[in-house]
Amino acid sequence: MTDSARIQVPQIVVNEPLPPSAPAPESAREESLVRQYLQKRSSGRLADGAFSLTMLLSALSIFLIVALIVYTLGSGSKMSIHEFGWKFFIHSDWDPVNGSFGALPFIFGTVASSLLALCIAVPLAIGVAIFITEMCPGPLRAPISFLTELLAAIPSVVYGLWAVFVLVPLMRDHLGPVLLKVFGWTGFFEGDNFGIGMLTASIILAIMILPVISSITRDVMRAVPINQREGMLALGATRWEMIRIGVLRNARIGIVGAVILGLGRALGETMAVTMVIGNRPQIAKSLFAPGYTLASVIANEFSEATDDMYLSALVEIGLALFLVTIVVNGIARLLVWAVTRGTPARHA
Amino acid sequence: MIEGVEQTKLDVLTAPPPMRNSRANSVRRMLSDHLVTGLAILSTVLVIAPLVAILLYLIYKGASSLNLAFFTKIPAPVGEEGGGMANSIVGSGIILSLASAMGVPVGIAAGVYLAEYGRGRILGNLVRFTADVLNGVPSIVMGIAIYSLIVVRQGHFSALAGGVALAIMMIPTVTRTTEEMLLTVPHAVREAALGLGVPKWRTVISVSLRTASPGIITGCMLAFARVAGETAPLLFTAFGNQFWSANLNQPIGALPLQIFVYAISPYDEWHRLAWAGALVLIVLIMVSVTLVRVVAGRGILKGNQ
Numbered sequence: 001m002t003d004s005a006r007i008q009v010p011q012i013v014v015n016e017p018l019p020p021s022a023p024a025p026e027s028a029r030e031e032s033l034v035r036q037y038l039q040k041r042s043s044g045r046l047a048d049g050a051f052s053l054t055m056l057l058s059a060l061s062i063f064l065i066v067a068l069i070v071y072t073l074g075s076g077s078k079m080s081i082h083e084f085g086w087k088f089f090i091h092s093d094w095d096p097v098n099g100s101f102g103a104l105p106f107i108f109g110t111v112a113s114s115l116l117a118l119c120i121a122v123p124l125a126i127g128v129a130i131f132i133t134e135m136c137p138g139p140l141r142a143p144i145s146f147l148t149e150l151l152a153a154i155p156s157v158v159y160g161l162w163a164v165f166v167l168v169p170l171m172r173d174h175l176g177p178v179l180l181k182v183f184g185w186t187g188f189f190e191g192d193n194f195g196i197g198m199l200t201a202s203i204i205l206a207i208m209i210l211p212v213i214s215s216i217t218r219d220v221m222r223a224v225p226i227n228q229r230e231g232m233l234a235l236g237a238t239r240w241e242m243i244r245i246g247v248l249r250n251a252r253i254g255i256v257g258a259v260i261l262g263l264g265r266a267l268g269e270t271m272a273v274t275m276v277i278g279n280r281p282q283i284a285k286s287l288f289a290p291g292y293t294l295a296s297v298i299a300n301e302f303s304e305a306t307d308d309m310y311l312s313a314l315v316e317i318g319l320a321l322f323l324v325t326i327v328v329n330g331i332a333r334l335l336v337w338a339v340t341r342g343t344p345a346r347h348a
Numbered sequence: 349m350i351e352g353v354e355q356t357k358l359d360v361l362t363a364p365p366p367m368r369n370s371r372a373n374s375v376r377r378m379l380s381d382h383l384v385t386g387l388a389i390l391s392t393v394l395v396i397a398p399l400v401a402i403l404l405y406l407i408y409k410g411a412s413s414l415n416l417a418f419f420t421k422i423p424a425p426v427g428e429e430g431g432g433m434a435n436s437i438v439g440s441g442i443i444l445s446l447a448s449a450m451g452v453p454v455g456i457a458a459g460v461y462l463a464e465y466g467r468g469r470i471l472g473n474l475v476r477f478t479a480d481v482l483n484g485v486p487s488i489v490m491g492i493a494i495y496s497l498i499v500v501r502q503g504h505f506s507a508l509a510g511g512v513a514l515a516i517m518m519i520p521t522v523t524r525t526t527e528e529m530l531l532t533v534p535h536a537v538r539e540a541a542l543g544l545g546v547p548k549w550r551t552v553i554s555v556s557l558r559t560a561s562p563g564i565i566t567g568c569m570l571a572f573a574r575v576a577g578e579t580a581p582l583l584f585t586a587f588g589n590q591f592w593s594a595n596l597n598q599p600i601g602a603l604p605l606q607i608f609v610y611a612i613s614p615y616d617e618w619h620r621l622a623w624a625g626a627l628v629l630i631v632l633i634m635v636s637v638t639l640v641r642v643v644a645g646r647g648i649l650k651g652n653q
Contacts, residue, residue, distance in 0.1 A: 051549035052465055058457030059466065059475045062523070065516055066478055069489070072496040127391025135388055144392060151399050153633055155577020157604045158626045161611045162402045165409075165619070207398050214395070238381035261484070268486020270580040271604075275612060295488045295580070302492065302584055318492040322485060329484035333477065 069322065077316035079309060088316060094281040094297075096305070101313040103320070105281040109291035110321075113198055113273065114266035116287070117205035122259055124206075125213035132214075133221045134229075134243050145218070152211035160275035163204040168195035168276060171203075176288065190286040194278075199287040201277035205266050213262040216336060220254030221247055223340045257335030264328040268321060270295040294321045403630075410627025413620040418628075423590050423606070426615060433625050435592050436601035439507070442594060443586055443602055444576055446511025451518030452568050456557075458519065459526025459564075464552050476527070483520040490516060491581040499585060507593075507600035510586030514578060518571040525567025529560040569640040573633045579604040603629050 080088065084101060091102025132145055172195030179199075180189045224247050232246035233239075248255070278290020279300060294317050305311045417432045424431025458475065466472025494513040499505055533556050541551040557564070579602075582588075587599040588609065594600075603625055610622035 048547050048549050051552070052461075055457050055461035055465060058454045059461035059471075059523075061454055062458055062475055062478050062482060062519060065519070066482055068497060069485070069493040072493045073489070076492070076496050124391040124395055127388045128395050130384075131388040131392045135385060144396070147396050147399060151395070153573055153637065154399075154402065155579070155604060155629060155633070157577065157579045157608050157611070158402070158406070158630060161607060161622055161626050162405060164611055166401070166405060210395055238377050240381040240384040241377065243384070264484045268484070268488065270486065270488040271608060275608075295486055298488050298492065299580060299583055302495075303587075315492060315496070318489050322489045325484055325486055325489075326481050329481050330477075332484075333480045 073315055073319040073322060077312055077319050080312035080316040083309065084313075088313070089320070092281075092283060096301070096310045099307075099309055101309070103294070103313075103317055105283050106292050106294045106297050106317060107320075108283045109198070109277065109281075110267055110293040110295070113201045113205055113277065113291065113293060114263055116198070116202035117209060117266050118259065118263060120203065120206035121210045121213055121262060125210050125258075125262070126217055126255065128210075128214045129217035129221055130243055133218055134239070134247065145215075148211050148214055151207065152215075156208065156269065156271040159204055159208055160272035163200065163272055163276045167200055167204060171195045171200050187285060188287050191284075191288055193288040194290075196276050196278045196290060197286075197288045198277065198284075198291045201273045201291070201293075202287075204272050204276060205269055208269060208272060209262040209265045212265050213258045216258035216261060217251075217255050220251045220258065220336065220339050223254070224250045251339060254336050254339030257332045257337075257339070260328055260332035260335065264325050264332060267328065268295055268325050270299050274299050294318075406623065406627050406630060409620075409623035413624040414627065418621070418624050422592060423621075429617065431617075431621065433601075433603060433606050433621065433628075435589065436603045436606040436625070437628070438592075438594065439586070439589065439601035440576070440603040442507055442596075442600060443510045443514060443582070444572065446508065446596070447514035447518055447575060448568075448572060449515075450511065451515035451571070452522055454515075455519045455522025455568075455571070456526050456564065458523040459530065460552060460557070462523065462527040463530035464548075464556065476524075479520040479523045482516075483524070486580075487517060487578050488580040488583075491584050494581065495584040502597070504597070505585065505587035505599040507586055507596045507598065510582045510600065510602065511596075513581040513585045514575040517575050517578065517581065518568075521571035521574060522568055525570070526560075526564050529563030529567065530556055532563070533559045565640055569637055573637050576633050576636075577604055577629060579608050 080101065084091070088101065089103055089107065091100075092104040093100045093102045094105060095101075128144075128148060132141060132148075136144060172193060176189075176193040176195070180193070183189055228246040228250060229242055232242040237245065273293055274296035277293060277296060279292050279296060280290040281292045281297070282289065284291065298314055298318055298321075302311075302314050305314055417430050418434075419432060419437065420434050421430065421432035422435045423433065458479070462472055462476055466475060490513050494509050494516070498509040498512060502509070537555055537559065538551055541555045542548065546554070582602050582605050586602050586605065588605040589599045589601040607622050607625040607629065610618040610625070613619070
């Protein structure tokens, strides 16, 4: 697509101002006519300045948006910050009726479900990336990468719908009992298994963050020079040794970046998690137990929060979520840039 | 990397083991190679399986519940049969048009700044980084921010607030793709235009943007598809509406919101409608994305063919 665009460009430029068959000496005259024509259309310094100013203002509006978000979240949560201070984040009692707010169960839910989702998604995502970049036969490559990208196009609420009606019964009736039998001794699979809970939420989260991680891992792996692969193979390495030493080792910083980017996505994911995590503010060891996340408590309770302190506490949760995802995404972007921008990941 | 290569080389060269050992070693290496190949294929299958499962189940459940009433009727009260999501489909259309009308021009302009004016400047890098970070902000947080900024000030939920929330989510994606696409336009082309005395603004519009337009349109459609399915930012901005409303100052229904409400309801009839809604939503997203890809790829939108 871009290739064809590149080729057509000269035609646009040459065709418009100059008649194709104009002899060379006359072209100077023609050019001045073109200039006159353009000047008549008021394309002077004023238009240029106005145009670049408009572009600059649009670019600056991105700063403005971030500043406005920070400002509104900050001013909205002032009340709660003054009242609870740091205790807000280490207090585990969430009782809106009695005006006691502690966000620890939500932090636990968010962190636990995201990490669990990463544990499921990362090996799969790297496996897919390895398959697509290093092993896949040519004709299959495009369809498979298209399919994995398609996973990213499915809206969160549709994942939630599918999870509620397919994954939850599956977990309750088939997967759950098997897990209990095999891993019951670890203590992570205790209590009643209703199908909804931390594990189901993590699985759906894993499916949702997979395309992000695998597509960036793929980009990063593709940025590794082909010489690395050829060198390894020429030394008699098997394909796996070539991938492990020649590719993964060079790309690892970028892959870490991709994983962190996936983490950022998982931390903020709202709808699908809200629909299957069970929405109970508690800290439980069992993965079958219901939990609650920062994002889903906002989704569920924001529109029914009546008194100011309740609202303020919810906004403070939003602020915390915002700051955490900004830090996580910032780190991830820097890591990915470090690799894909041509900076060597490892220097001897 | 270099140590890695040398290490293997050393392993191969400096360990002259007895014949049997070396054969065992190479068998082990071959086995681990096959094992990893198998694992990679397995993980690809495991990743594609849920996608296929979701799509097939969606088509199976959704197609059986789709009928004309779904597209023409507004939601029926609890207990009544029938009803549809016509108002939500129209509402989604209104919110998305608003979002595109606000988000796309700003996004493209910011992308133009990054590619044409901000190259290598500190400000340009800052804007790029901020856009990337804004891209990762959870959509629910965007919902709260717009709630405090617009809904609280207006005093009521509105379609406008929903549109603004989605527009803000579109901007970073549009900006970054516009920039990347403009960077693929060769410098010689710009120089040729400037050399002919075409002013910079005209060069940007008629040469750079026009050349990159297929890619930019694809980027805009991807941003559109991404926000089309967003539910979280609409929860406290557009809020949803069970009745017809095209008023920008009133709460308005949206397809993803209606799917969410129906999915967590306890009624079978509503679940049925939720599946139908999800199918319609997915089809709308997929069709818009593929259509524009095909059209843009064929150069029809390039204007000079």
